[in-house]
Amino acid sequence: MKKLLFILITTFLFARINPFEPVVKPQNTIIINPTYFKETKVTLPSDARILKKIVFVYQSVSGDIKQKEVVINKHVDFHKPIYITHEPKKFPMKELNFLNLFTMYIKDKKIFIQTKDKLLRSFFLVKPFRIVLDFKKDADFLTIKKFLKDSFVKKVIVGNHKGYYRVVIYFDAKYMYKITKTSEGIKIEIQ
Structure with missing residues (x-):
């Protein structure tokens, strides 16, 4: 009886409230603006x-x-001498409208989603690398797909679900990212 009581007490002491919540958050919370390599000369x-x-x-x-x-x-x-130069790519500004749900702005490795809808959850998937965002709203629409050229974002897919809609942003490579909630929507910075 004492052993059973001991096992129950230790189980409750080390149990988490939500066992499905990840212990380690996968996204980086700090993004330091990188100092890009510009040029070097080798003799x-x-x-x-x-x-x-x-x-x-x-x-x-x-x-x-x-x-x-x-x-x-x-x-x-x-x-x-031999010169090695590097100039980071500047991506042109893109504006995407998704019905009456939100407007997405993409520029210089930053994405801004202008919406008043509440962000329920966000996560990323690796192959291919994409960020998934779920926003709370009862809406009725067919899946929307938009493909982009000359951008680090390759495509955006918006799908309707019961009680929320899902935004999936596909990228050209793996990135570290930071999501910030603002008064006008969601800002995503990638590196």
Whole structure:
């Protein structure tokens, strides 16, 4: 009897109120604006004659250190430096209207959903990478699909469910993201 009582007490002490709520939140709550690499100059030694390859070592979105080799195999003049430049892509502003539900604005790796509807939940799925947002509203409409060109957002699908509608935003790659509620809607920043 004492063993059974001990097991019951320890079970209640370590039990969570909602066992289906994740212990670890999957989304990053802090996004630091990155300082982008702009340019570097490499001067080769005086005995360099053929540039065989260039190796880029980088950190992926998951934190892993990876590398990519670019085979060149061309003659070079060691008197002139080699420049490596990088210019981040600027995406044009996109405005998408979804009936009388909401308006979505996409620009510079930021998404703003202008709506007065309450955000019930949000989560992401990996393959393909997409963010799912559920908004509270009783509405009656057919599924809406919008495809985008020249954007980091590839498509947006809005579907009707009982008591809410679901917005699924598909991206061109995996990203870290932060969702912020504002007085006019939802802001999503990605990195």
